[in-house]
Amino acid sequence: EAQVTQNPRYLITVTGKKLTVTCSQNMNHEYMSWYRQDPGLGLRQIYYSMNVEVTDKGDVPEGYKVSRKEKRNFPLILESPSPNQTSLYFCASSLSGGASPLHFGNGTRLTVT
């Protein structure tokens, strides 16, 4: 089954403790991206990647890191999480960037205390 898999689904952590949210897709998509969803704000793009070793900032990249060492994986790293990063995070992929529709994972709900 074609899918985007994110782990974990739920994560509670404390301020400053490094964490990684994994994302993997099995559709051989070129494009992968991360979003955060906050009430009343919709989804905002954090980072995106057009190809292996190519990453670019979205609208809200501060406090986040990403890497694209393999085509199928695109982990999101919070090196020093803060409470304002408490949010619902989505990974998504598409065949070829902005012209193609995004396929979303089921989300990761992160709480930073």
Added chain:
Amino acid sequence: AQSVTQLGSHVSVSEGALVLLRCNYSSSVPPYLFWYVQYPNQGLQLLLKYTSAATLVKGINGFEAEFKKSETSFHLTKPSAHMSDAAEYFCAVSDRLNKFYFGSGTKLNVKP
């Protein structure tokens, strides 16, 4: 940067009534346009995509959207609402830099 405006954070209709969800975008150059639906505790699913082949785009589950360049709008409609249409709907645009921008979402409530 693009911006996407969805008028009405909550819309309530009766079952069988017309659904109209509004979306306006900011760019003077028509970007790529999408509508997504989100059911509780799930990721977003594609409803439809504007491809520039036709201004009226048909999607899944009876939804359609009309692209109006002069109004920079891409409103979503469905002639007859079903209870199963209750969800949150997001309009999105992408630009030539492959960045995606989403509206703030509209929660659709369908009354029996």
